[in-house]
Structure formats: C-alpha cells, structure tokens
Amino acid sequence: MDKVAVLGAGSWGTALAIVLADNGHHVSLWGRREDQVSEINNHHTNEKYLPGVELPENIQATTQLSECVKEADTIVLVTPTKAMREVLGQVKNELNAPVTIVHASKGIEPGTYKRISEIIEEELPASVLDSVVVLSGPSHAEEVSLRQPTTVTVSSVNMEAAENVQDLFINQNFRVYTNPDVVGVELGGALKNIIALGAGLSDGLGYGDNAKAALITRGLAEIARLGTHMGANPLTFSGLTGIGDLIVTCTSVHSRNWRAGNMLGKGMKLEDVLENMGMVVEGVRTTQAAYELSKREEVEMPITQVLYDVLFNGKGAKQAVDDLMQRSRTHEVEDVSSLKS
Numbered sequence: 122m123d124k125v126a127v128l129g130a131g132s133w134g135t136a137l138a139i140v141l142a143d144n145g146h147h148v149s150l151w152g153r154r155e156d157q158v159s160e161i162n163n164h165h166t167n168e169k170y171l172p173g174v175e176l177p178e179n180i181q182a183t184t185q186l187s188e189c190v191k192e193a194d195t196i197v198l199v200t201p202t203k204a205m206r207e208v209l210g211q212v213k214n215e216l217n218a219p220v221t222i223v224h225a226s227k228g229i230e231p232g233t234y235k236r237i238s239e240i241i242e243e244e245l246p247a248s249v250l251d252s253v254v255v256l257s258g259p260s261h262a263e264e265v266s267l268r269q270p271t272t273v274t275v276s277s278v279n280m281e282a283a284e285n286v287q288d289l290f291i292n293q294n295f296r297v298y299t300n301p302d303v304v305g306v307e308l309g310g311a312l313k314n315i316i317a318l319g320a321g322l323s324d325g326l327g328y329g330d331n332a333k334a335a336l337i338t339r340g341l342a343e344i345a346r347l348g349t350h351m352g353a354n355p356l357t358f359s360g361l362t363g364i365g366d367l368i369v370t371c372t373s374v375h376s377r378n379w380r381a382g383n384m385l386g387k388g389m390k391l392e393d394v395l396e397n398m399g400m401v402v403e404g405v406r407t408t409q410a411a412y413e414l415s416k417r418e419e420v421e422m423p424i425t426q427v428l429y430d431v432l433f434n435g436k437g438a439k440q441a442v443d444d445l446m447q448r449s450r451t452h453e454v455e456d457v458s459s460l461k462s
C-alpha cells in the first residue's frame with residue numbers, strides 16, 4: 122500500500138485522510154499545532170474540525186513537514202488557498218524526486234487570478250513535480266467522515282495520473298470520476314462558493330426557496346460564462362464539480378460559505394462572521410478575485426458583482442437582492458459558443 126502525505130489537518134484534509142486510511146494506505150497528516158497532532162495520534166480524534174469522529178489508527182499526524190512527505194508516493198494538499206504558496210515553498214525544500222500532487226482546495230488567488238494547479242506549477246520546479254491532479258465535487262467533510270455516499274471528480278492534463286488518483290481514493294462510499302477539463306473543474310469548485318455566500322445571504326434575509334433556486338440557476342449561468350471564456354468545457358458545469366457542488370454548497374447547513382452568507386443576511390459584519398466561523402470561508406477572497414477577473418475579461422457576473430459590493434463596499438444585503446431583481450430585462454439562454462470568441 123502507498124504512503125500518502127496529507128497537508129492540512131482541517132475538516133477536509135482529515136476527511137480525505139479517513140478515505141485513504143479506509144483504503145488501507147499509510148496516511149501521514151501534517152498539522153501545524155502540537156496539541157492537535159497529539160490529539161490525533163493519542164486519541165484518534167480531531168475535535169475542532171470533525172467533532173465526535175473516530176479516526177482510523179493508520180492515520181499518523183505530525184507537525185514535521187519533512188517527516189510527513191518523506192518517501193510519500195503522493196502528496197495531497199488541502200490547506201486554504203491563501204496558504205498555498207507558503208506551504209508549497211516549504212514542500213519544495215523537502216522533495217528530491219518527482220511526486221504527484223493532488224489538491225483538494227477550492228479558490229482563486231486575488232491579484233494573479235491563478236487557479237491552484239497553476240500556483241502549484243509556479244511554485245514547484247519540474248524536477249520535483251510529476252503531475253498535478255485536482256480533486257473536487259459535492260463533498261462536505263462532515264458527511265465524508267461518516268462514510269456517507271459521496272461522489273467527486275479528479276482532473277489532470279495527465280489522465281494516467283488522474284486514473285491513479287481515482288484508484289487511490291475510490292471505495293464503496295466514495296465514488297471517484299475522471300474529467301480531463303482542469304480549467305472547468307477548478308473554476309466550478311472555486312466560483313460556487315460565491316453563489317453559496319449569496320444563497321446564505323438570501324436565506325438570512327428570510328427569502329424563500331424561489332430566491333434560492335434563482336440564485337443557483339443564474340449563479341450557474343455566470344460561473345459557466347466566465348469558465349467557458351477562460352477555456353473550460355461548458356459540459357463540465359453540468360457535472361459534479363459544477364451544478365453538483367453548487368447545489369450542495371447552497372443548500373447544506375455544513376457549508377461554511379452558506380453559513381457566512383446567512384450571518385451577513387442577518388446583519389452581522391463580515392469581520393465578526395469570519396471570527397465566529399473559525400474555519401476557512403474561501404468564497405470571500407474568491408469573490409474579490411472573480412470580480413476583478415470578470416472586469417478585466419469583460420464577462421458579465423451580476424451576482425458576483427453585488428456580493429463584492431456587500432463584502433467590500435458596505436452595500437446592505439437587502440439592497441443587493443433588490444439590485445439583482447431590478448437589473449434591466451434580458452434573455453435567459455445565451456449562445457455559449459459565441460462567448461468563446
């Protein structure tokens with residue numbers, strides 16, 4: 122069985138470590154706090170991130186990155202997007218042979234507008250990087266850790282590497298598909314967090330299912346609009362990493378982005394919301410990145426635009442919804458192929 126290094130002992134890193142451990146792999150889980158590492162090794166729990174879940178004994182945690190990645194066949198990166206470059210800088214110093222990097226994080230970097238696979242390729246030289254594979258889909262850590270049925274997709278420009286990663290993770294509770302469209306898979310996973318903030322905001326305001334269905338549907342339209350413009354296959358957005366992840370994140374109480382939006386809709390300030398959450402809310406930075414990218418590329422993203430104003434320009438939540446409802450009238454269905462030119 123393989124040795125797999127999982128970097129990031131938060132909710133998702135720990136849930137993926139459980140999947141890998143259930144598949145019989147030796148899992149080394151990197152966390153940055155001694156108390157957490159000791160709790161995982163001695164009590165087989167990670168109470169802050171997955172309360173009440175018993176971890177398999179073949180997950181060993183460490184604060185030492187060198188020990189974690191030593192002789193690992195595969196490295197799974199699951200830290201927040203904001204920490205990616207810093208963590209990759211440390212990883213680079215520990216590698217001396219090419220390795221496959223799987224990433225399972227969902228975000229776009231403000232300023233550079235890079236996807237995570239692009240950040241990995243920038244930070245790791247080809248001498249230590251075999252392939253990059255992205256793992257994404259509708260998959261809340263809380264349910265995966267309880268072995269509830271979950272489906273995800275893995276994507277890479279190297280389909281052999283994607284299939285190897287499919288084999289690494291797949292089991293009876295965790296079904297893994299492949300898709301060669303890295304751009305679409307990464308953008309779908311990152312951009313749905315913006316719409317989930319909006320769905321939470323709408324629920325927090327007391328609006329109902331009609332409003333949420335509208336946000337999901339029109340949200341998908343603008344995700345696909347930007348995504349196809351950036352080179353994605355439009356069909357990817359009707360798959361697990363598109364509509365699938367959008368549905369789960371906009372409708373689940375597990376979603377950090379939905380919960381953050383919900384608190385904003387109830388009138389809380391952004392800084393208090395983030396403090397209260399104690400876990401990463403990727404949609405906030407991704408809203409900034411997607412807003413700026415959509416301006417640069419001249420792609421219309423009205424939901425992203427009003428959320429940007431709520432998060433960064435003090436627009437009220439109700440005003441944001443009113444603005445969306447009062448936009449000038451338009452067609453629903455677009456000719457996606459014409460957007461590519």
Ligand SMILES: NC(=O)C1=CN([C@@H]2O[C@H](COP(=O)(O)OP(=O)(O)OC[C@H]3O[C@@H](n4cnc5c(N)ncnc54)[C@H](OP(=O)(O)O)[C@@H]3O)[C@@H](O)[C@H]2O)C=CC1
Pocket residue numbers: 129130131132133134152153154170199200201202204207208225226227228260261262263399400401403
């Ligand atoms: N939670 C989920 O269900 C899913 C999450 N994701 C994605 O996975 C990624 C991680 O999310 P999630 O696990 O939920 O996040 P959490 O907030 O649960 O955990 C974040 C983890 O990253 C660590 N971390 C934060 N900053 C740094 C840093 N600078 N260097 C090293 N480690 C750091 C934290 O350490 P510490 O505890 O010490 O602060 C913690 O272990 C995100 O991109 C998210 O979108 C994708 C699918 C599902």
Ligand SMILES: O=C(CO)COP(=O)(O)O
Pocket residue numbers: 227258259260261314317366369370375376377378379401402403
């Ligand atoms: O990506 C996710 C589920 O697929 C997790 O979403 P949240 O970060 O909003 O919890």
